[in-house]
């Protein structure tokens with residue numbers, strides 16, 4: 001069977017991106033989600049002439065007319081309505097965050113004053129109009145778009161939602177995802193495996209990788225039995241937008257997933273990719289349902305999720321996928337005519353990112369991932385990869 005190249009596989013996957021619509025959620029729950037509305041300034045930023053130093057507010061004209069001692073008329077606190085200076089040769093004490101009092105246009109900080117007998121004496125050569133005043137509308141004007149739609153929400157956006165009173169924000173809906181492990185050898189995390197068993201680690205790697213995208217996936221385990229697989233997966237296809245499988249897609253006597261999916265009407269878009277690890281990867285669609293069936297070896301599942309599910313999700317929510325690259329720090333040799341996802345440790349030196357190979361013992365060696373930060377993507381058309389060459393990387397830290 002002809003293998004699909006990594007490039008073609010990714011292209012097919014990106015073409016099958018889906019739109020999951022829009023939902024409105026609590027602004028504080030929106031970090032990591034993709035904004036689906038423009039956020040507009042409900043008033044000027046700042047909304048009034050804001051005092052930006054604790055001190056006294058004066059009329060700069062009075063200062064320029066030679067006055068240096070200003071009788072204190074009152075105190076303008078933050079959170080109090082605007083006061084008015086009655087005699088422009090006097091001053092009002094004014095606090096950071098307060099409205100600049102009427103008839104004043106400059107603030108002198110306490111450090112530059114002496115206050116005695118309710119009078120503030122200024123020891124300064126010059127006072128500039130609006131010094132220490134953050135002018136109304138200086139940052140943004142009412143009606144300005146503060147945040148455009150289609151951006152990834154982070155703490156900076158959360159603070160803007162709060163300041164404009166957006167308690168609910170419109171974000172892209174997340175796909176409903178079911179992560180399925182298969183295999184009679186697998187037991188739960190809290191179980192003691194028998195000699196011939198192992199714990200089902202791949203599903204939890206996938207759960208965690210999806211959590212990074214703010215997707216809360218559900219999980220299930222199905223034994224290697226065709227009928228159980230068929231009836232359970234049929235239910236999942238009705239209920240979920242995306243099914244992620246790990247295992248049972250290769251040549252084994254109990255690798256039933258491709259056959260079962262085919263019987264359930266999921267159209268295969270490719271099976272087997274020109275890559276290591278992850279060669280037996282199967283991908284298909286049933287109308288708007290998307291099925292990623294990753295090979296069961298732990299590193300295969302791990303890298304395939306990053307290489308294929310991540311870009312599919314980014315495309316689906318209309319977001320640019322970040323691209324990274326690094327410099328290979330030592331020569332590396334890989335013979336097979338396959339794209340090789342080499343595990344690497346990343347280090348930064350003089351502003352450059354270097355990737356040091358830590359290949360591990362193959363796609364079953366999940367403990368090796370702990371020492372790696374990323375996969376370096378080495379193309380299928382070479383065997384000798386020389387130190388100093390730049391390659392794309394898929395980071396997972």
Ligand SMILES: Nc1nc2c(c(=O)[nH]1)N[C@H]1C(S)=C(S)[C@@H](COP(=O)(O)OP(=O)(O)OC[C@H]3O[C@@H](n4cnc5c(N)ncnc54)[C@H](O)[C@@H]3O)O[C@H]1N2
Pocket residue numbers: 181182183185186198199200201202203246247248249250251252255277278279280294295296297298300363364
């Ligand atoms: N005759 C051939 N055999 C194999 C080929 C091949 O081309 N011809 N490909 C190999 C490659 S490459 C891979 S990768 C694996 C893929 O196998 P499957 O997708 O069929 O996965 P399983 O057979 O179910 O399991 C493989 C391996 O992974 C372990 N596994 C499975 N699920 C989990 C899980 N949730 N957590 C932890 N470990 C899991 C499973 O116990 C097996 O050890 O096939 C090769 N064989």
Ligand code: MOO
Pocket residue numbers: 275276277278279280295297299300363364
């Ligand atoms: O695709 Mo497999 O991961 O090379 O063991």
Ligand SMILES: [Mg+2]
Pocket residue numbers: 247248249250251252254255296
């Ligand atoms: Mg197998």
